[in-house]
Amino acid sequence: MSAHSAAHATIQLKVNGRSYRRSIPVRKLLADVLREDIGLTGTHLGCEHGVCGACTVLIDGRTARSCLVLAVQAEGSEILTVEGLAAPTAPLHPVQEAFCEKHGLQCGFCTPGMLLNAVALLQEKPDPTEEEVREGIAGNICRCTGYQQIIAAVLYAASLRNGGAASRQSEEVTREETHHA
Numbered sequence: 210m211s212a213h214s215a216a217h218a219t220i221q222l223k224v225n226g227r228s229y230r231r232s233i234p235v236r237k238l239l240a241d242v243l244r245e246d247i248g249l250t251g252t253h254l255g256c257e258h259g260v261c262g263a264c265t266v267l268i269d270g271r272t273a274r275s276c277l278v279l280a281v282q283a284e285g286s287e288i289l290t291v292e293g294l295a296a297p298t299a300p301l302h303p304v305q306e307a308f309c310e311k312h313g314l315q316c317g318f319c320t321p322g323m324l325l326n327a328v329a330l331l332q333e334k335p336d337p338t339e340e341e342v343r344e345g346i347a348g349n350i351c352r353c354t355g356y357q358q359i360i361a362a363v364l365y366a367a368s369l370r371n372g373g374a375a376s377r378q379s380e381e382v383t384r385e386e387t388h389h390a
């Protein structure tokens with residue numbers, strides 16, 4: 210980072226494998242820099258104070274609420290946003306595929322944060338139980354789905370990666386949801 214005035218700095222951010230050099234106010238949040246200065250509007254802003262999880266990105270593989278991180282703090286780290294999960298012409302990431310397949314979204318506002326949270330969860334726990342998925346997504350608020358389909362989607366994503374038991378759990382969660390609907 211090079212400070213060229215008291216309030217601005219030129220920083221280099223690595224996002225989805227690409228480097229971006231931008232001159233920004235030092236107090237500007239990572240979420241705003243991603244959206245306004247880099248043009249990656251897939252990162253959504255809901256509460257803007259760390260509660261809803263809509264702005265979740267991965268920084269060096271770990272989930273972070275980009276509304277609570279200054280962009281200057283992220284310099285030198287690898288940032289992954291929802292746009293980095295799959296190139297526009299490439300097949301969907303398994304987690305995206307699972308959310309489509311299991312109807313893990315409605316309006317889609319929470320979805321980018323949910324997807325990145327799920328990616329991090331499955332990196333840490335490749336074959337999670339339903340309870341672990343519930344705990345894992347507990348910090349991301351969804352106003353539409355009632356969460357059941359999201360849980361089914363994350364379990365299904367695990368099964369796509371593993372091919373096995375998680376697929377059966379996902380079926381059970383889906384069946385339970387259908388039964389209670």
Ligand code: FES
Pocket residue numbers: 253254255256257258259260261262263264265274275276277
């Ligand atoms: S917008 Fe960042 S947690 Fe809600």
Ligand code: FES
Pocket residue numbers: 313314315316317318319320350351352353354
């Ligand atoms: S799908 Fe609408 S907020 Fe989650």
